[in-house]
Amino acid sequence: MQGSQTDTIFALSSGAGRAGVAVIRLSGPMAGATLRALLGRDNLPKARHAIYAPIRDPKTDERLDDAVAIYFAGPASFTGEDVVELHTHGGRAVIDGVLECLAAQPGLRIAEPGEYTRRAFENGKMDLTAAEGIADLIDAETAAQRRQAVRQMAGELGALYEDWRARLMKALAYIEADIDFPDEDLPGGIVPVVRGDLAYVHGEMTRHLADNRRGERLREGFQIVILGAPNAGKSSLLNRLARRDAAIVSEIAGTTRDMIEVHLDLGGFPVTMVDTAGLRESGDVIETEGVRRATARAEDADLRLVVVDRGDWPRIDAETARLIDRNTILLINKVDGTDAGNVPAVWSGQSAGADQLELPVLPISAMTGQGMESLLQLLETRVKEGLDFAGPVPLTRLRHRQALERASDHLDRGLQTDIAELAAEDIRLAVREIGKITGRVDVEDLLDIIFGDFCIGK
Ligand SMILES: Nc1nc2c(ncn2[C@@H]2O[C@H](COP(=O)(O)OP(=O)(O)OP(=O)(O)O)[C@@H](O)[C@H]2O)c(=O)[nH]1
Ligand SMILES: [K+]
Numbered sequence: 448m449q450g451s452q453t454d455t456i457f458a459l460s461s462g463a464g465r466a467g468v469a470v471i472r473l474s475g476p477m478a479g480a481t482l483r484a485l486l487g488r489d490n491l492p493k494a495r496h497a498i499y500a501p502i503r504d505p506k507t508d509e510r511l512d513d514a515v516a517i518y519f520a521g522p523a524s525f526t527g528e529d530v531v532e533l534h535t536h537g538g539r540a541v542i543d544g545v546l547e548c549l550a551a552q553p554g555l556r557i558a559e560p561g562e563y564t565r566r567a568f569e570n571g572k573m574d575l576t577a578a579e580g581i582a583d584l585i586d587a588e589t590a591a592q593r594r595q596a597v598r599q600m601a602g603e604l605g606a607l608y609e610d611w612r613a614r615l616m617k618a619l620a621y622i623e624a625d626i627d628f629p630d631e632d633l634p635g636g637i638v639p640v641v642r643g644d645l646a647y648v649h650g651e652m653t654r655h656l657a658d659n660r661r662g663e664r665l666r667e668g669f670q671i672v673i674l675g676a677p678n679a680g681k682s683s684l685l686n687r688l689a690r691r692d693a694a695i696v697s698e699i700a701g702t703t704r705d706m707i708e709v710h711l712d713l714g715g716f717p718v719t720m721v722d723t724a725g726l727r728e729s730g731d732v733i734e735t736e737g738v739r740r741a742t743a744r745a746e747d748a749d750l751r752l753v754v755v756d757r758g759d760w761p762r763i764d765a766e767t768a769r770l771i772d773r774n775t776i777l778l779i780n781k782v783d784g785t786d787a788g789n790v791p792a793v794w795s796g797q798s799a800g801a802d803q804l805e806l807p808v809l810p811i812s813a814m815t816g817q818g819m820e821s822l823l824q825l826l827e828t829r830v831k832e833g834l835d836f837a838g839p840v841p842l843t844r845l846r847h848r849q850a851l852e853r854a855s856d857h858l859d860r861g862l863q864t865d866i867a868e869l870a871a872e873d874i875r876l877a878v879r880e881i882g883k884i885t886g887r888v889d890v891e892d893l894l895d896i897i898f899g900d901f902c903i904g905k
């Protein structure tokens with residue numbers, strides 16, 4: 448549980464470790480008094496104006512640092528409370544000294560993870576989707592993730608959901624008025640009249656949900672799994688794409704057993720590239736488990752890179768063939784230096800599910816780097832197709848998706864009834880579900896989960 452709102456909290460808000468500058472933030476009723484004590488003065492600096500001054504431990508009068516201090520008077524602050532930011536020198540001992548000094552001040556305690564943002568939400572500074580956008584922005588590793596997070600933090604997603612909620616509330620108000628004061632002029636009742644509004648929101652919601660999980664996948668990263676027979680050169684390929692020796696390469700078949708993941712930035716998009724155990728029947732229990740994991744991971748992948756040794760091509764062994772689907776690229780490896788002109792650009796064949804497939808085929812050499820440029824280009828195109836979007840801000844979280852699916856079901860039912868009381872109840876339930884996303888209704892139980900994912904100081 449979070450502490451009472453009257454606590455004044457403090458924490459290091461910048462990253463841990465040695466740095467030029469560190470930011471220590473305080474929020475709560477004692478923030479101003481604490482700043483006065485640290486500065487050794489009776490009055491506060493003008494709100495939102497930076498001052499540069501010695502910071503002293505009020506007890507010992509020891510000068511801990513010379514720092515920039517900014518006072519934000521609530522409610523015009525990030526949390527809505529009185530906030531103080533201390534920009535100190537970023538040395539470990541400076542940070543520790545100031546934090547220890549703060550811990551000894553009356554009414555102060557160290558912040559819990561996400562507590563600043565939680566207070567900002569509770570004080571009406573932002574809705575829950577914007578708070579989640581802040582968490583995503585802090586975690587963003589690529590430009591595309593950053594763009595999506597900034598839009599959500601700025602409130603685009605919250606505004607979309609609030610617009611739907613407002614339309615439904617209006618429809619609900621009409622129906623409730625009609626239930627209380629039936630209108631003789633509308634023999635069919637009000638339900639047919641508001642049906643247009645319900646259908647509109649339901650349609651928008653359905654479109655929003657049918658986004659191929661782009662927004663969620665952009666947060667998680669596009670999953671590419673490297674598959675193939677033992678010794679095909681999967682780990683060699685991973686290392687080349689990662690530009691480092693992430694996986695062990697050897698001439699021994701069955702070298703890789705566990706999955707090895709590397710994170711790549713392809714054209715601004717996040718990619719998780721997974722090397723797996725060579726696919727074969729094996730008497731070795733560990734290798735068999737590796738093959739099981741590889742197969743499971745392939746199921747969830749957005750793209751499969753199937754590596755085939757040039758010596759085996761065009762034969763594809765049965766274990767590997769089972770995992771070929773329409774999201775597969777075939778890589779003929781070890782073409783080293785040869786012109787590879789006899790490798791066709793397209794492979795036609797059948798998937799395990801008997802779908803007719805036409806898959807791209809690229810000759811490569813994981814050893815010399817041949818074909819890597821074409822491969823990277825093709826991967827970038829596929830990742831963009833999978834994650835890029837123009838248009839309205841996308842759904843970004845399973846939590847939102849599940850609530851919208853429930854809301855959509857309620858609206859579906861509401862659209863099918865002519866009985867005003869039943870339609871009203873369905874709309875009410877849909878409104879509640881949308882309200883849970885933005886934080887308008889009983890979300891108390893959700894808050895610990897959502898803000899618990901933040902780090903301390905945010
Ligand atoms: N000539 C040549 N050898 C390669 C190439 N790529 C990989 N090899 C060699 O093939 C052998 C197997 O390579 P790995 O990368 O370990 O193959 P793997 O598919 O990861 O093998 P497992 O993990 O055992 O399934 C090693 O001896 C590599 O040096 C290539 O492009 N050309
Ligand atoms: K190997």
Ligand SMILES: [Mg+2]
Pocket residue numbers: 681682683694695696702703722723725
């Ligand atoms: Mg390997």
